[in-house]
Amino acid sequence: MSTLLVAGGHVIDPKNGIDGVADVFVRDGKIAAVGKNLKEKADKKIDAKGLTVTPGLIDLHVHFREPGREDKETFETGSRSALAGGITAAVAMPNTSPIADNQTVVEFILKRSRDLGLINIYPTGAITKGQEGAMLSEINELKNSGAVAVTDDGHDVQKEGVLKRAMEYAKTCGILLMSHCETKDLTEDGVMHEGWISTQLGLPGSPALSEDMAVYKNILLAEKTGARLHLMHNSTAGAIRAIREAKKRGAKNVTAEVSVQHFALTDKECMGYNTNAKMYPPLRSQEHIDAIIAGIKDGTVDAFTTDHAPHIEPEKLKAFQDAAFGTVGLETSFAVMYTYLVKPKHISLKQGIEKMTSAPARIIGINKGHLSKGADADIAIFDTAKDWVVDEKKFFSKGKNSAFIGKKLRGKAVYTIVGGEVKYDRGTIIA
Numbered sequence: 343m344s345t346l347l348v349a350g351g352h353v354i355d356p357k358n359g360i361d362g363v364a365d366v367f368v369r370d371g372k373i374a375a376v377g378k379n380l381k382e383k384a385d386k387k388i389d390a391k392g393l394t395v396t397p398g399l400i401d402l403h404v405h406f407r408e409p410g411r412e413d414k415e416t417f418e419t420g421s422r423s424a425l426a427g428g429i430t431a432a433v434a435m436p437n438t439s440p441i442a443d444n445q446t447v448v449e450f451i452l453k454r455s456r457d458l459g460l461i462n463i464y465p466t467g468a469i470t471k472g473q474e475g476a477m478l479s480e481i482n483e484l485k486n487s488g489a490v491a492v493t494d495d496g497h498d499v500q501k502e503g504v505l506k507r508a509m510e511y512a513k514t515c516g517i518l519l520m521s522h523c524e525t526k527d528l529t530e531d532g533v534m535h536e537g538w539i540s541t542q543l544g545l546p547g548s549p550a551l552s553e554d555m556a557v558y559k560n561i562l563l564a565e566k567t568g569a570r571l572h573l574m575h576n577s578t579a580g581a582i583r584a585i586r587e588a589k590k591r592g593a594k595n596v597t598a599e600v601s602v603q604h605f606a607l608t609d610k611e612c613m614g615y616n617t618n619a620k621m622y623p624p625l626r627s628q629e630h631i632d633a634i635i636a637g638i639k640d641g642t643v644d645a646f647t648t649d650h651a652p653h654i655e656p657e658k659l660k661a662f663q664d665a666a667f668g669t670v671g672l673e674t675s676f677a678v679m680y681t682y683l684v685k686p687k688h689i690s691l692k693q694g695i696e697k698m699t700s701a702p703a704r705i706i707g708i709n710k711g712h713l714s715k716g717a718d719a720d721i722a723i724f725d726t727a728k729d730w731v732v733d734e735k736k737f738f739s740k741g742k743n744s745a746f747i748g749k750k751l752r753g754k755a756v757y758t759i760v761g762g763e764v765k766y767d768r769g770t771i772i773a
């Protein structure tokens with residue numbers, strides 16, 4: 343029997359309405375008690391005075407690149423990176439090589455994650471075979487082998503008929519469908535947000551309308567089929583409006599995430615042809631950020647994610663048009679949320695934590711993201727007074743392609759605990 347006491351921290355557990363100084367007592371990997379001045383004797387004690395104690399963060403959108411592109415990231419390096427960011431559970435995207443469109447790849451991911459024993463990794467399966475947008479995968483088989491959702495992320499299922507059948511199939515299996523929303527015919531060869539800056543830079547733009555239309559299409563099909571739909575990385579005012587309207591109509595089967603970079607940074611980051619600011623969806627203009635923040639405040643946005651997308655250096659050292667899309671994010675997501683939403687008082691820290699813990703857990707249907715008695719003791723401990731400058735050389739991730747390099751952020755993970763075991767301790771991974 344092993345025990346751990348996290349003493350005197352400011353505990354924020356949104357699901358249980360806890361927001362105040364308390365101790366957290368852990369026994370055999372489970373939460374045994376949360377309360378003031380607990381008298382239990384523990385094998386190990388963490389003094390959390392002045393720190394913020396939360397359920398471990400859950401990230402619904404991570405590209406681990408394994409299998410196939412272990413030069414970019416592996417489950418091991420990605421998990422270490424997650425731990426350094428206070429993330430204890432992550433949903434793995436299926437656009438790997440081979441693509442996770444069958445039972446074997448899903449089972450491989452689950453086994454790798456179990457063998458590593460670092461964080462909890464939840465696989466997804468592809469909606470269509472080879473993510474080609476044509477033939478549906480065996481969604482039932484994917485669900486039975488342990489996928490928590492199906493998604494063609496990296497691509498949008500363009501054909502309405504295919505998407506409708508996918509939703510019907512997913513509904514029958516009781517599995518979540520996650521959509522990357524992009525109307526390819528409108529995006530064409532766009533490499534950044536279409537607007538004033540893309541014109542100045544002379545780069546082909548990707549219009550907000552491309553995302554707006556795909557979001558509307560997905561919502562209408564979800565309302566028609568009754569499938570559970572999760573809209574990924576929403577970045578436009580139009581997407582937010584569509585989701586808000588759907589929720590108002592009573593579409594309880596629709597949820598939405600925003601990747602933290604999309605409420606923090608504008609397309610101005612692309613100036614100077616900065617390829618680390620190249621991603622899909624693209625960083626957009628301030629009016630879109632304002633709309634996203636309004637959507638966060640009124641509950642239109644359910645969850646925050648990273649869309650962690652590591653690349654090797656040569657893929658970002660190219661000309662802007664040819665460089666790879668994506669930014670890493672596991673080690674900065676909490677700080678970005680704190681710096682751009684909590685510090686300017688758009689939302690409370692409790693609201694921010696809810697969108698990174700209990701809300702994502704609810705979306706994929708796992709019993710995590712809270713500190714209830716008997717729950718898995720996945721805990722993050724943050725210093726919310728810590729200012730730091732993002733230095734990619736210090737990342738645990740293999741990917742150094744962060745859109746936040748050189749930015750001053752506030753808030754940093756100090757300890758990360760998974761299943762009652764301290765896996766990250768003040769800058770060091772304990773494997």
Ligand SMILES: [Zn+2]
Binds near residue numbers: 522574575622623
């Ligand atoms: Zn995507």
Ligand SMILES: [Zn+2]
Binds near residue numbers: 496
């Ligand atoms: Zn993605």
